[in-house]
Amino acid sequence: MKTNNKYLAIFQELSDRIKQGLVKVNETLPSENELAVQYETSRETIRKALNLLAQNGYIQKVKGKGSIVLDVTKMSFPVSGLVSFKELSQNLGRTSQTTVEKFGLIKPGDFIMQQLNLGARDEVWEVVRSRKIDGENIILDKDYLNRRHIPFLTKEICEDSIYRYIEEELKLKISFAKKEIVVEECTEEDYQYLDLKNFQHIVVVKNHVYLEDTSLFQYTVSRHRLDKFRFVDFARRGH
Amino acid sequence: MKTNNKYLAIFQELSDRIKQGLVKVNETLPSENELAVQYETSRETIRKALNLLAQNGYIQKVKGKGSIVLDVTKMSFPVSGLVSFKELSQNLGRTSQTTVEKFGLIKPGDFIMQQLNLGARDEVWEVVRSRKIDGENIILDKDYLNRRHIPFLTKEICEDSIYRYIEEELKLKISFAKKEIVVEECTEEDYQYLDLKNFQHIVVVKNHVYLEDTSLFQYTVSRHRLDKFRFVDFARRGH
DNA sequence: GAGTGGTCTAGACCACGCG
């Protein structure tokens, strides 16, 4: 939202135009020199903006030719990166509902202690939430938050969005995550909280989430019913 | 492998050091100004290298402090991005074996025509390969390659690596892919070629792969046995 | 040969963390 940054503003403007289809797919953008004149800035600043566009799949830069606009409509919606459920469902525009199934401050067991690099004295917030989409409980989110970073938390916050609270109220900066996707057998807990039909397996997304100062503050497990799971990504081949 | 690029060379050197543990986790790298002196280059060039390190999860840059080294050992290895099976299994260092189950030039059906944006006259190479790891057939790869881009192909090439052939022999530049991960019910074909035990579902990774000139040349479906599937990624939260 | 993007430079000013 900051408009201090010239290159971010340019990136926003160009990506919006591409998303809205105002620029034709497979045609080139104006050259870097032209853009530099148009935006009254230097070429390096334009290049920063264009590199962002390329990283996010909006354009393909070809040496000697120009920056070709890619078809971004077919992507439907990239769900890679680090996005909270509330942000995700808002983007999807689907009716969704969150139920807090478990909430409390606990002394972590060995597994969680290890996942969060905790000492014997540390406490964590344990939050288990089910997500209902189009009338079915489909996702079970289990969060473990280090109390050192999140001293205070309520059930009401968890019903809304933990990330919103952390970023807007606590002013902490969530920075990056190590993410793992695997498939596991359903547990009793899954059957208890989700509408699982006859599925015996469940897709599990595990996240270790870090703050800007590189401290690990959250371990999250997101369990998705097989038939409703979808992960979309844009990948570049690095040379 | 090119060492023309100063910033790439610096990125390689620094990432190697971090991977080998020669730099301590949670300590900072030398400052950008120091590195600029050490490598006899300008600060912007150093910053290009450091940005690459940050994007790939090696460091976290903090304003006013420095570039903090992250623990890259716990990542095992990120399998995101765009990597062929041969490259992947080499990185894993596991015994693996590829069997070409089907190979030929076909007139594509409606579905493949749509996936590859083909016309009525176009032909595609259809390649079905099973991958045996540690004695079990676990992955079924189905590739569809546009003959306009790959005029010639042999079974022997498919037994080795199609990507190696495309990049090293044909000198084509594979550039980016749109990737989707879902879970589907097993098909007859899955049961025929894979050691599926009693699993009823299978993880499916679908890729649309593009060349540097943004032309779509390949549609790939990679079907993984549930219990052996694992996807690891490093994600940054964009603001 | 003209135009494109890719790399690199040497400087400048700013916002932030820390003592």
Next chain:
DNA sequence: GCGTGGTCTAGACCACTCG
């Protein structure tokens, strides 16, 4: 106040595409 990374500039040379 000092050092850090973040942004921005104006210029340079190169490799590449295309007519």
